[in-house]
Structures are given as C-alpha cells and as structure tokens.
C-alpha cells in the first residue's frame with residue numbers, strides 16, 4: 014500500500030435518516046430557565062436544552078435495524094419470541110447461561126443485592142456507582158472502595174485507572190473475613206473515575222483472589238464493550254482480538270453480571286441480570302415477578318427486548334464502538350487546545366471537567382461542579398451534570414457530607430446522536446465559561462432530598 018501523506022479523518026459510520034429539530038434560545042431565556050430549575054440540570058426541561066450531554070443513559074439513537082425489529086414485538090404476556098431471541102444473544106455474547114430481563118439496570122442491582130447480601134456484610138468495589146452502592150447499602154452492606162489510588166487523581170495518566178488494588182482487597186479480607194464479603198462488585202469503565210477501564214490482567218488477578226477466598230465476583234457490565242475497546246487499544250496481546258472475543262473473555266471470569274441496556278445496547282429502556290449460578294438465577298427469576306413482571310418480560314414490552322437483542326449485535330461492531338470512543342476523544346483534544354483541565358486519560362463515554370481546578374476560588378461546600386454545569390448551560394444551552402459532593406451524598410451512619418476528592422462536571426455523549434459540529438459548539442462554550450471563570454459565584458442548597466439527592470436537589474446562588 015502507498016505511504017499515506019495526508020492526515021485522514023474518520024466520520025460517523027452512519028448517515029442520518031430521521032431528524033429531530035432542537036430549539037435555540039437566548040442567554041436571558043436560559044438564565045431564567047436555570048433559576049426555575051433550582052440550578053439543577055436534572056430539573057431543567059429537555060425542550061430548553063440545545064445540546065444535551067446530561068447522560069448517555071437511554072438517550073441513544075437506535076438504528077434502522079433496531080427500529081425494524083420494534084415492529085416484530087411479540088406482546089404476549091408470557092414467553093414472547095423476543096425474550097428467547099434476547100436470551101440467545103445474552104448466551105452468545107456474554108457467555109452467561111441464565112438470564113432475567115428487567116426494566117433497567119437498577120432493578121437488576123436491587124435483586125442481586127437482596128439475593129447475595131446479608132445485613133452487616135461488606136461489598137468491595139472499584140469506586141462506586143450511585144445506584145449500585147445505594148442498593149448494596151439498602152440490603153445492609155457497607156460499601157468499600159478498593160480502586161487503585163491513581164483513580165482519584167484527575168491528571169494521572171494511568172491507562173487502566175479502573176483497576177482494583179489487590180492490597181486493599183487483601184486488607185479488607187483480613188479485617189472483616191471472607192465470609193462477610195458476599196461478592197466483589199466490579200464495573201468497567203468506571204463512570205465516577207472518569208470513564209476509566211480495568212485491564213484484563215487486573216481482572217484475572219481479582220478473579221484468582223476471589224477464587225482463593227471463595228468470594229463471588231460480579232460484573233456491572235453496563236459499559237463492558239467500551240472497556241473491551243480500551244483493552245484492545247491499550248493492552249498487550251489484545252490488538253488482534255475482536256470486541257466480541259474480548260467481551261466474552263471478560264465475562265468468563267465472573268459469576269454473573271447486571272446490565273443497564275440503556276448504555277452499550279443502544280436502546281432507550283431495558284436491563285438484565287445474567288449468571289452462571291443456577292441458584293442465584295432461580296431466586297432472581299422468582300423475585301422479578303414481585304418487582305418487575307413475569308420473568309419473560311421483566312417490565313419490558315416484547316418490542317423493547319427485540320431492540321435490545323439487536324443492540325447487542327451492533328454494540329460489538331468495531332466501527333460502532335470505535336466511533337463512540339473516538340468522538341469523546343475528539344472532544345477532549347479540542348478542549349485541551351484551550352488548556353481546560355479535565356480528567357486524563359479521556360474516558361470512554363464522557364469528558365469530566367475538573368471543576369475543582371476550573372473554579373478553584375469556590376469551596377467544595379459551595380458546589381463548584383454544580384456551579385460549573387449551571388454556567389455552561391446558561392452560556393450555550395449545553396447540559397452536563399455534577400459528579401462531586403452533591404452526587405456523593407451523605408454518609409448513612411454519620412449524616413455528614415461525603416467529600417470526594419474529585420469535583421467534576423460530566424459531559425456525556427449519547428450514542429449516535431450528535432455530530433462533530435455539535436462537539437465543536439460545546440467546546441467553544443466551555444472555553445468561554447473558562448475564560449470568565451473568576452466572575453462565577455457558588456451555590457447553596459434550598460432543598461435536599463434524602464436519597465440520590467443530585468437528581469432532585471434545588472439550589473440558589475450564594
């Protein structure tokens with residue numbers, strides 16, 4: 014092949030068939046909208062948002078293949094063909110023989126926490142995810158963060174900041190005893206650390222540790238294909254493996270997994286629990302009837318399960334996952350040109366702006382990340398979310414605010430929804446806010462809900 018002399022760009026691996034118009038608003042309009050929403054981006058109206066980077070959860074654009082499948086929904090109460098097709102794909106791609114559908118990820122987290130945890134237990138995990146930890150705590154466990162220290166440093170360039178620190182695991186087992194640790198909870202890429210993956214080597218080490226101590230190993234596989242992509246790009250020995258092969262190998266080390274299908278699977282609703290353990294499966298299959306619906310639909314319509322089954326086939330396509338991760342990388346490269354601090358390396362699903370550095374004059378008690386998210390929305394209508402002291406919540410025992418080291422604004426990319434031009438507009442807005450950062454004032458609570466407060470809290474300017 015001739016030597017390449019020109020820099021060659023990539024483009025989105027799809028063309029657009031249906032469009033959804035978005036509203037452009039004025040700064041005055043957004044200032045008022047932000048105030049009415051209590052300066053909480055979760056309480057803003059979607060209609061008032063220009064580019065919505067609040068979350069990639071359920072905000073995906075489905076393909077024509079998935080939409081065509083929606084018409085094939087078998088809406089029987091029991092045993093629909095879409096359920097069996099989905100189950101087949103769970104076996105084929107995740108390698109788990111048993112499967113229970115749920116309406117979304119947290120329903121699966123609720124069930125698995127109830128099934129495996131007894132009050133007084135400890136559950137170690139590679140940093141926490143909001144709903145995951147809450148369900149573990151509600152089931153009576155104490156969550157223990159065993160992620161490597163590098164994950165808490167926003168500018169540390171470790172390629173696998175989602176790794177578990179085996180020494181921390183060892184210490185926990187010594188302190189509380191393996192019999193009080195029902196399972197290790199492993200997620201990848203780790204959302205709260207900035208979308209950072211774990212390596213296959215680390216997973217194998219954790220697997221061997223768990224086996225030795227007879228502790229189960231469970232996987233939050235919500236973003237597993239992103240993790241597989243990073244393994245392919247960064248870990249020795251995986252460059253020539255397919256995403257599907259890497260995913261299957263990852264899953265092979267776990268006793269079971271749960272998934273929010275609203276992420277990797279590129280649908281708008283759905284989730285599931287899958288396992289190799291027949292006993293756990295039987296309990297989950299029974300429990301799902303109480304909370305979600307019969308075990309062959311778990312709170313979903315037949316058409317939703319069809320879209321999920323087809324989403325699994327698309328999520329492991331190289332072009333698809335590459336575009337996803339590279340779009341985030343593109344945004345990071347552009348932001349870096351303005352010297353804007355954000356979490357390094359660039360994560361798999363989002364850019365995490367370092368609000369502690371950007372708004373260094375605002376103390377953590379005045380919510381620098383919440384403030385930064387508000388300012389960006391007011392500047393351009395770009396919506397992100399807080400991942401800092403508000404999201405961390407209060408310690409259930411002491412009632413004190415948990416003070417995370419990281420104070421971040423997450424700008425998350427819905428899959429297949431926005432183009433590079435949207436990213437450019439976002440970058441310019443963040444740069445504008447960054448230039449004017451010294452004038453920004455912090456926020457205070459005017460309403461604080463008891464659970465997952467970041468969703469519904471209201472603030473005012475100090």
Ligand SMILES: *Cc1c(COP(=O)(O)O)cnc(C)c1O
Nearest residue numbers: 117118119142144233235273275
């Ligand atoms: C979204 C998410 C969940 C929760 O899933 P829902 O579908 O929102 O209930 C759990 N874990 C991770 C890693 C997630 O990203």
